């Protein structure tokens with residue numbers, strides 16, 4: 010039995026929109042079914058009494074009412090031919106069960122208030138608060154980054170979007186949440202809800218097991234001679250009703266008395282439940298490790314954890330990581346329940362429908378052969394037993410052996426073909442899903458990647474797809490197989506001997522109950538164990554990836570100690586679980602074995618009485634085992650299926666998500682682009698930091714063919730302007746136009762082809778130098794000579810030729826095998842090769858040392874002078890911007906000054922101050938250098954010239 014079982018209640022919970030609704034739904038469904046079963050139960054018992062009454066000549070003379078009354082009172086003790094006790098016990102169940110449930114729910118309910126009661130719903134309120142949605146009507150957005158009245162209505166909405174999200178509740182919800190979810194103190198008095206609940210659960214278990222044992226024994230020893238043929242099935246049904254009522258009542262009680270869950274539809278699709286022991290996990294919203302002392306919220310259906318801090322934050326739904334977001338905000342993930350998942354998965358499998366149908370057909374045949382086998386095994390045994398005439402039926406024996414052999418061989422062949430067919434379907438599906446999903450990920454907006462870790466995306470491509478495919482790959486076939494075996498097993502058991510079945514079924518309830526108890530306990534331990542392993546892995550991977558630092562600091566022993574401690578924690582939980590598992594296995598095995606012994610003992614008696622043959626007894630045993638195994642397999646399959654649906658939810662959400670900046674939507678860029686760009690009243694903030702308004706109404710004209718330099722304080726928004734020019738993001742307000750055409754109306758895949766970019770940190774691929782230079786160019790549009798020419802212009806050819814494999818040298822992941830300056834020159838070579846209309850240089854030399862800077866700067870100067878392109882240059886040194894056609898001083902998201910160098914110096918503003926500071930600094934450095942030279946010290950002056958024209962340090966100096 011899997012420790013992470015998913016119950017019917019969990020599935021019902023996913024349909025609710027609040028905790029109260031979840032319980033109300035569970036109550037409605039469960040109580041209706043329980044009440045119906047009670048009606049059937051009483052009906053069955055009454056039918057037994059009536060049949061017994063009408064068939065008895067002694068009673069038929071009496072009035073029907075007194076006949077029923079008398080019959081209902083008889084049957085206990087030695088009166089084995091009467092069924093009044095069945096009626097009496099059914100009435101007892103009808104009275105006792107609701108009473109126990111009532112007390113259990115009333116006094117066993119967890120005392121903590123629901124989170125919504127204490128105000129945590131403010132987090133969930135994203136959806137509730139915001140009615141309007143972005144974009145098109147069919148958009149799935151939960152419009153979290155937008156205030157209710159829209160950005161246009163009020164610029165303050167843009168300036169502090171999170172303020173708009175806050176409602177009056179500013180209390181410390183985390184503390185309240187924890188308090189609400191804290192289990193009540195341990196005590197064993199009657200007022201303790203936990204104790205009361207356990208007591209009631211125990212009473213339900215004991216009462217139902219005793220009634221079941223009594224019923225089983227009664228049926229097995231009942232004298233069926235001369236009674237109606239309806240007696241047997243009606244009595245058998247009684248056992249089914251008892252088991253049903255017990256299981257449903259227990260589940261209902263657990264659900265109605267559990268701690269309150271939390272529904273945060275804007276953060277996670279399923280309800281989450283507080284777990285005080287959840288440690289070593291990582292919060293899925295902030296990626297911070299969960300502190301063991303605080304506990305956390307956990308989804309029972311999928312692997313989603315949320316720390317108490319995130320649960321308390323009112324902006325969790327806006328800035329949380331790993332949410333499905335596009336340029337305009339967080340999108341709501343698709344709501345995929347088991348049925349939808351199944352339909353969609355089959356929809357994808359639609360291309361393979363013939364193969365799939367063939368697999369199902371073969372599987373059905375396989376199941377039928379499996380169900381036929383035990384019967385023939387029994388027949389063969391019967392043929393080797395001496396019959397009444399003291400003979401063996403040799404012919405019959407041979408015939409049955411032949412049929413058995415034939416069925417076995419066909420079964421083998423069928424299983425080979427159907428599993429091969431299923432395998433084929435699943436492999437083709439995985440191929441299709443992976444390709445489509447990668448495509449879907451790559452086309453997402455840059456905003457999506459801002460809030461997602463690449464590791465998660467890789468996991469989505471691998472783990473989530475695998476998890477989602479698991480049922481189709483293997484479970485689907487075994488699901489059908491086991492359903493067949495379960496129902497077939499039960500039916501054949503009853504056909505072979507309902508008396509034996511009745512007796513054997515007595516043990517099913519207790520076995521299920523014990524496994525249930527163990528599963529709940531083991532679940533906690535297993536989570537602890539997995540979390541400790543994850544912790545160990547994290548320690549190992551961190552120390553191995555930073556092995557030089559570990560060695561330099563001599564912290565090998567410390568790392569080993571931490572790693573061992575995490576593993577020790579896992580071992581501790583593992584040992585506990587092993588004991589628990591051993592104990593439960595022993596107990597349930599005894600019950601299982603007990604059932605086996607019971608079957609053999611009572612079956613033996615039936616054989617001796619001539620009621621069944623030896624072969625039939627063996628057949629019964631085989632069907633019983635078949636049914637038992639199928640039941641256990643189904644338990645884990647349902648869980649795996651539900652978990653797959655949870656994995657599929659993420660995959661399908663991404664599958665369905667269309668980016669707001671769709672690369673292939675918009676007008677073609679067909680005209681002869683001049684490169685004249687106008688930014689008009691552009692307002693912008695990044696989604697992950699909506700409180701930080703980066704551009705607050707920026708206006709800037711970038712004339713075609715000119716060099717425009719952006720200067721200003723770090724964090725002022727210069728790189729953001731470059732991002733906006735590349736249309737990585739759209740403006741929240743205002744507009745950008747290219748040659749008079751609105752950016753947002755243009756096809757972005759074509760727009761981006763107009764640009765050549767050299768950024769602060771050049772990202773190279775783990776490919777060869779040549780492949781990196783021509784990255785993104787269509788084959789046939791360039792030659793090797795073009796690549797080399799571009800490299801020469803970018804001052805990269807010499808260092809490339811110095812490498813052993815020259816242009817075929819592989820540069821390593823992110824270009825790690827070459828220096829920063831060399832990487833930049835390859836980036837410049839890319840631009841030379843592409844010959845773009847617009848060149849964006851975003852502090853291309855800032856991450857380099859003095860020597861590399863010079864070489865790269867030279868290459869850049871050449872690039873600027875040779876190309877007729879429009880150039881936007883973000884610079885951190887005054888010397889690089891002085892020759893620009895236009896200099897714009899950017900600070901706090903606005904253009905403070907603009908003009909040529911001379912104009913700005915004349916203006917006497919910030920830029921002029923920078924220039925005069927630079928001049929002073931230069932003079933003082935020269936003086937210092939002169940003094941040093943006179944003192945004969947070379948060392949003192951070293952490095953002081955560095956950054957004398959660095960804009961940031963000039964702005965910082967007084």
Ligand SMILES: Nc1ncnc2c1ncn2[C@@H]1O[C@H](COP(=O)(O)OP(=O)(O)OP(=O)(O)O)[C@@H](O)[C@H]1O
Nearest residue numbers: 459695697698703722723724725726727728729730
């Ligand atoms: N992806 C992002 N998500 C959230 N905030 C961001 C992101 N990128 C930048 N910021 C923030 O936006 C503001 C402007 O950043 P930007 O990189 O545009 O400044 P900059 O002027 O280019 O600075 P620098 O000269 O240091 O590169 C900063 O406050 C920065 O912290």
